[in-house]
Amino acid sequence: MSARVAYLVKRFPRLSETFVLNEFLEVRELGLRATLFALMDPGEKLVHREARDLMPEVRYAIIAGRPWFSAWRLLRGAAAQAATNPRGFLRVLWALLSVHRSVPSLRHAIEGLWLARELRRLDVEHLHAHFAHSPAAVAYMARLAGGPPFSFTAHAKDLYTTLPRNLVIRAKAATFVLTCTRFNSRFLHDMLLDVPTPIHVVHHGTDLHRFHPSRRRPEPDLIVSVGRLVPKKGYPLMLEAMRLMAAAGVSFRCEIYGGGPMREQLEQTVSDLGLQGSISLHGARPQVEIADAYARAAVFILAPIVVPDGDRDGIPNVLVEAMASEVPVVSTRISGIPELIEDGNNGLLVEPGDPAALADATTRVLIDRHMAGRLAKAGRRTVERDFDLTVNSRRVAELLGGSSIDATETRMAVVG
Known part of the structure; x- marks a missing residue:
């Protein structure tokens, strides 16, 4: 026994x-x-x-x-x-x-x-x-x-x-x-x-059945991000990247899922940037709705940083879930994230705290559908090999x- x-x-x-x-x-x-x-x-x-x-x-x-x-x-x-x-x-x-x-x-x-x-x-x-x-x-x-x-x-x-x-x-x-x-x-x-x-x-x-590419029905130009609305997730930098993309004439919609103490601040930032029509904050949602968001995403982005008290992410589970769902991902090169994402192979990585680089990488994935598909398929293979829940x-x-x-x-x- x-x-x-x-x-x-x-x-x-x-x-x-x-x-x-x-x-x-x-x-x-x-x-x-x-x-x-x-x-x-x-x-x-x-x-x-x-x-x-x-x-x-x-x-x-x-x-x-x-x-x-x-x-x-x-x-x-x-x-x-x-x-x-x-x-x-x-x-x-x-x-x-x-x-x-x-x-x-x-x-x-x-x-x-x-x-x-x-x-x-x-x-x-x-x-x-x-x-x-x-x-x-x-x-x-x-x-x-x-x-x-x-x-x-x-x-x-x-x-x-x-x-x-x-x-x-x-x-x-x-x-x-x-x-x-x-x-x-x-x-x-x-x-x-x-x-x-x-x-x-x-x-x-991660559950390779719950997060599976068979659900994919990507919507053009849809950016999805999932995470608690706390400083280490880097959402202010992500919103600045969105501003740069909008200023460059890039067409996109961004859906952010997750609750947390920064929600009011981020909603105000979206308003200040004049991006209310492009960026929406949906709050915390159960996994079935998150899986649906991955299925619709053209690209998934998360921009973690290291905050002054040392707090940081390890390997954010939402990155693993998005890759399992065969969504191309863009993230930052901190902590354990490079153990999951190999830049240019199964996703794109930028330096933390660089909204211009984040905007550029996200734009590349939105525009280059061939590259996006190649990254997405390699991402799924990575998760199958190294991140199978069972x-x-x-x-x-x-x-x-x-x-x-x-x-x-x-x-x-x-x-x-």
């Missing part, structure tokens, strides 16, 4: 973290006995059908709408775990007193104690946390408290904005670390020079299923 594992995420469900949902469902489909824990429910109004179907069985630390009951339940569970495993409680206490002296760390410790008890009651043999910040912190505390061995996946913002000291501590205690790009892997190897924990690269996979999830399942092992007390030690 396969190992009993648990996944831990910070929030569930989240429209922008569909890749976690897809991986979880796929490793289950592959035979792994997996349970999903979440620290909280973000209360998003738009929820994928698959996520909604899963929600009744998700085990939440903080139950939506019941904060006082949740706090009492967490404290009761933490106290029960401390009484059952006093050595584990002392390890958690020492971690708080010696290194993690902050209110968030105290919260992580309580959640970790509660979680260790829940995992023990379910006979979970391995815990996997998605994201290197809060979920990995709670998984680490749960391990100190007497919970099972754990691993975590480092993605993008969580990796580049978490304190290096904390990354080292969590990685040292983990059975292994996963990350979704080779760029991230190099960053981790440089940071964890003296940490023997294995680091594995497994790209996020193939990549099988690698994750193999790692999780084979890792219910022998971590030692020394691997759990607090590192100063």
Whole structure:
């Protein structure tokens, strides 16, 4: 029988973290006995059908709408775990007193104690946390408290904005670390020079049936972009590229899908540029509507940048989805994106922060239909080879299923 594992995420469900949902469902489909824990429910109004179907069985630390009951339940569970495993409680206490002296760390410790008890009651043999910040912190505390061995996946913002000291501590205690790009892997190897924990690269996979060229019915001159409306996605630069294209007499329509805090700012920019008739913002949409947008797109563009606090994308999943749908793509040369897009072969890349180059590349794809078709077909082949959801999830399942092992007390030690 396969190992009993648990996944831990910070929030569930989240429209922008569909890749976690897809991986979880796929490793289950592959035979792994997996349970999903979440620290909280973000209360998003738009929820994928698959996520909604899963929600009744998700085990939440903080139950939506019941904060006082949740706090009492967490404290009761933490106290029960401390009484059952006093050595584990002392390890958690020492971690708080010696290194993690902050209110968030105290919260992580309580959640970790509660979680260790829940995992023990379910006979979970391995815990996997998605994201290197809060979920990995709670998984680490749960391990100190007497919970099972754990691993975590480092993605993008969580990796580049978490304190290096904390990354080292969590990685040292983990059975292994996963990350979704080779760029991230190099960053981790440089940071964890003296940490023997294995680091594995497994790209996020995409559903090759849901995103398939058989749906294609491209509309001439239609540009599509999908992503959260946050600074690292580079939307102001993209709108400036649209202005340059309009000034050069290029005919286009642009549809932007995604919600986020920059929406009002971007709508105002579109108005200021006089492009209301050419650019429309559609807000967050479920995957079925996004798949339809890919099917209609003549070109897909995304212009990520690195923002001042270090936050950046890894390999944006929307680029993978667009390429799987056989849409020609234009993006920027940052982080892990060149692992997906080889400039001139299966897409076009420009330097980040260069709206003129972005406008030029997008115009080339719109005008040169032969080149667009060649890039699109090569893009689909790339995704089939390296980003198949089932193939990549099988690698994750193999790692999780084979890792219910022998971590030692020394691997759990607090590192100063």
